[in-house]
Amino acid sequence: MLLKALALRSIDEIPKIQEDVTKKTIIILKVTPLAQKSVDELKSSVEQLYEFATAIGGDIARLGDERVVITPPGVKIWRGLQ
Template structure:
């Protein structure tokens, strides 16, 4: 499909490339237990730091919108997404591509459902007591 498929298929780096330990500092802001959905327009590699800070707060669900300019620079995008993916894994979060240019990243207490969705019956399909 695209660069995102290649990234998630080849997410494992060799031992020499991937750090063995990653220092993660948790931000203990007084968020009053609130979670936020943050939409980040990913224009350039330096926007990676914004995403990582949101992830380290552990209160943010990040919707990452990749701009067409960055899609053209595949190596830079791949490097940025691997860095974000490692941080999401380090905090116990989850990450999934929604479209070619949209990625969803969640904190540890939110899991992205990847299974089958149950079939929901509409009221017209359900039988009423009068029909029984």
């Protein structure tokens, strides 16, 4: 299993991120570059990643205002005490 930190600059990068997660890579994704270009593209990208993570049994969560973490199946994200 690997961990990658990437910056999302375009919605066109989503398939590569999905491929990496499928190959058991945890992704920490900085979304600020895309947010500065297009909030609509950012929303669409996050929706695609959420649907993907849910469909494969992975997990996705926001890390502050600038980052999202996406995990492959078998890796769950701790969200604190409820």
